[in-house]
Amino acid sequence: MRPDNTARIIAAAQRRRELTRAKALQALRELDRTGVPITFQSVATAAHVSRSWLYAQPDIRTEIQRLRQATRSAPAAPIPASQRTSEKSALARLDIALKRNRELAEENQRLRRQLARALGEHRRSPHSRNSDDSPPTPAKPHRSSVTIGPC
Template structure:
């Protein structure tokens, strides 16, 4: 009578199953990191496994579904999930931008007020032509200059 080798076969099958799962999870991560669209087809091709096998693995199937949902929600190029901004982070950036806008608006108001005051002082000083050079308080006579070859 032959020896019972079923335990060795079971152990080998479990080992092969775990290797296949690890290879599939690694493929999922690589596809997501690169920004490639994650579908059952791309994962199966990358991991060298069959699509039907992917459907029998609940956790892998759920992760593919989650990543597919993220891909459908965005129109811009794919960004790996670990690099995507969180909602609290985006809110903080928006608050910061709004705060900076308020500061700049206040600075504009202050600078316009200062400019108006400076223009008012120039007008009261009698300098009405603000576009041209300031008039000389004491006119000086300039020497004549000849234009021509030297």
Template structure:
């Protein structure tokens, strides 16, 4: 009676199935990252698997449908990958930070305008009174040439 080697066939089938799943998941991630249109046809072609196999994998089917539906609702020239989309909370925090930065810049601009007005006023006063700089009545010394 020949030896029972069926476990080798079962192991090979498991390895082949795992490799197929890895290819499909990798293709799906790659397509999402690059913004490629995601359909059962395009995923099957990219992964080298059949469409019917994809339809029979509940988790992959749900992910393809989710990504496909998400892309339909975003009218953009090039769809944004799912992992790069900002959440409402994230957008709100960015808006609050930008608003605070605007307030800081407005205050800084106000201070700089006031300082400039003061400096221009002092210069005008100095021009009118004939005094320049920090030493108003001091004459400059003669320049001595080379020896």
């Protein structure tokens, strides 16, 4: 009577299945990372597996369909999923930009008030006008800008 080898055959089949899944997932990640359009054919070719096998794996099939749809809807060159902006990230960046915009508007208003005060003080200073009847002093070259320090 022959020895029972079913346990070894089952173990070998499980190892082969795990290796094949790992190859398919690695190929899928590599194609996505490089920006290659994701299709069942491209994954099958890169992983050296059949397309029918890919269709039979629900999780891999779902991921291929998700990535394929994402790259189809992209207007330009496909962006790898790991580099795509999530909605949460985009909203956070928009919030930061709006906050920075408010800060710059407030700083702009503060600088305008500071400049108005400096120009008012310059007009009121005795050097800016001639109050006595002496002949006007020769005009100094006019400086077109005034540097204002912090308040």
